[in-house]
Every structure is written in structure tokens, then in C-alpha cells.
Amino acid sequence: MAINLSRKRTLNSFFHDYRREVMIGFCAFLALIASLIFPKTFYGDSFWLSFFFLFLFPILSVKFLLKEPLSDFGFSKGDSKWGLVFSATFIVLFVFLNYYIVSRPELRNQLSIAPWIAKSFWSFILFQAFITLPLHFFWDFFFRGFLQLGLESKLGKYSFFLQAILQSLLFFKGTWLMIFLVFISALAAGAIVRWSRSIFYSSVSMWIISASLDIMLIRLIRQGII
Numbered sequence: 001m002a003i004n005l006s007r008k009r010t011l012n013s014f015f016h017d018y019r020r021e022v023m024i025g026f027c028a029f030l031a032l033i034a035s036l037i038f039p040k041t042f043y044g045d046s047f048w049l050s051f052f053f054l055f056l057f058p059i060l061s062v063k064f065l066l067k068e069p070l071s072d073f074g075f076s077k078g079d080s081k082w083g084l085v086f087s088a089t090f091i092v093l094f095v096f097l098n099y100y101i102v103s104r105p106e107l108r109n110q111l112s113i114a115p116w117i118a119k120s121f122w123s124f125i126l127f128q129a130f131i132t133l134p135l136h137f138f139w140d141f142f143f144r145g146f147l148q149l150g151l152e153s154k155l156g157k158y159s160f161f162l163q164a165i166l167q168s169l170l171f172f173k174g175t176w177l178m179i180f181l182v183f184i185s186a187l188a189a190g191a192i193v194r195w196s197r198s199i200f201y202s203s204v205s206m207w208i209i210s211a212s213l214d215i216m217l218i219r220l221i222r223q224g225i226i
Contacts, residue, residue, distance in 0.1 A: 020066060024150045027061040028166075031142065035170060043114060043131055050135055054142035062146070074145035078198025086192040087205035094185070094209040101177070102216045108226065110175035111217065118218045128214070133207050140203035143167045143186060144193040160190045185209065 031053040040046045062068055069075075102108045117127040143163040151159040164186035171182050189202035196202075220226045 018154060021151055021154050023061070023065055024146065027058060027065070028142075028147055031057050032166065032169070043127075047131055047135060050138040050142075055138040058142055058146040073149050074141065074193055074197065074199035076198050078196040078201070080196070080201075083192060083196030083198055083201030086195055087201045090188040090192065091205050091208055094188070095212050098209070098213040098216055102213070102220060107177060108217070108220070110177040111213070112178075113214055113217045113221075117214065118221045124214070124218065128207075128211050132210055132214075133203075136207040136210065137199070137203040139167065140189060140193070140199040140206070144189055144202055145199045148190055148193060149197070160187075160194060163190055 034053045035049050038045075038049055040049060058073075059070065062070060062073055100107075101111070114127065117124045143166065147166065148159045148163040151162070155162065164183050167186045168179050168183045171179050174182075185206055189206050192202040192205060193199055217226070
């Protein structure tokens with residue numbers, strides 16, 4: 001029986017050259033599958049699932065499996081000039097986009113908001129500070145830090161698009177508008193991280209954009225329009 005030694009050497013060389021990327025991909029696959037399998041009926045469920053599978057698990061993978069510094073995955077100040085410039089630009093663009101969306105009934109009806117945060121100012125503040133801000137940080141670390149920056153050396157610009165596609169998959173049960181907004185915001189966040197080399201600017205800017213949309217929806221709720 002003939003043994004194809006060339007194929008064996010090819011596979012060995014592939015895993016030798018891409019061992020780091022294979023480990024990142026496998027850890028990301030496990031985290032995403034776990035996030036999709038476990039039910040999410042409340043915002044608290046999304047918070048804890050994202051914390052364990054999209055934040056804590058990849059951090060442990062970086063520290064103990066890859067044995068690399070977290071700064072290589074966006075945990076650094078990075079280039080503050082580009083971070084602030086890109087963040088400010090995307091915040092302005094997305095705020096105008098949010099205004100356009102909420103001004104059209106056929107579009108805003110596809111959006112959802114936690115009804116209890118519209119009841120009082122402090123409910124809104126607590127929700128934004130302790131739920132949405134950490135969530136955006138968890139998502140940015142996993143998709144922009146762990147995946148995009150982690151795979152960038154081998155995949156190049158493809159890691160930029162891959163992270164946006166994978167984040168959109170987490171919202172596949174949502175409306176087409178929600179999936180679209182997640183996709184373009186992931187691309188915007190990816191651009192900020194690509195130029196600044198930090199996840200801090202992207203997570204804060206995406207949180208501000210998300211909060212602006214909530215404010216606009218709450219205003220319409222208070223006016224009895226929705």
C-alpha cells in the first residue's frame with residue numbers, strides 16, 4: 001500500500017505554520033457555539049453569556065494557551081490620535097443614520113428596546129452603564145481583539161470582514177435591519193481597531209452610538225408615537 005508522504009508533510013507544515021491561528025479559530029468556534037446554544041430570554045442572560053464565552057474564555061485562552069500579552073489583542077492605549085479621529089467620525093455618521101431610521105415608521109418598528117429603561121432616567125443610566133457598556137466591551141474584545149487582531153497576521157484584511165460576519169451571526173434571529181446595523185457597526189468598530197490597535201476606542205464609540213439610538217426611541221415612546 002502506497003503512503004502519500006507528501007500529503008502528510010503538507011498537513012504537518014500547515015499546522016506548523018498556522019498553529020496559532022488554528023487555536024484561535026477553535027477557541028472562537030467553541031465560544032460562538034456556546035453563545036448560540038444557551039437560551040437568552042433577558043438582557044441579563046446576554047450579559048453573562050457574553051462575559052463568560054466572549055470575554056473570560058478568550059482571555060484565558062490568550063494567557064494560558066497562546067501565552068501572549070493581551071496588548072497584542074487590543075488591550076492597550078494604541079494610537080490615540082487615530083482612535084479618537086475614527087471614533088468621532090463614526091459616531092457622527094451613525095447618529096445621523098439612527099435619526100433617519102427612527103424617523104421612518106417602517107424601519108423603527110423593526111427595532112426593539114427594553115421597555116423598563118424608558119420609565120425613568122435612572123433606569124436608563126443604570127442600563128447603559130452596567131449592561132450595554134460592558135456588553136460592547138465584551139464584543140469588541142472577542143470580535144475585534146481576539147479574532148481580528150489575532151488572525152490579522154495570517155489573514156490580513158480578511159480578518160476584518162470575518163469578525164463582522166461572525167458578529168452578525170449572533171443576531172441571525174433578529175430583523176434584517178438589526179442584522180444590517182450589527183454588520184456595519186462591526187465594520188466601523190473593526191476600522192477603528194485596525195488603525196488604533198486598541199479595542200477601547202471602538203467599544204466606547206459603539207456604546208455611544210447604541211445609547212443615542214435608545215435615547216431617540218425613548219423620546220418617541222414618551223411622546224406616545226411608539
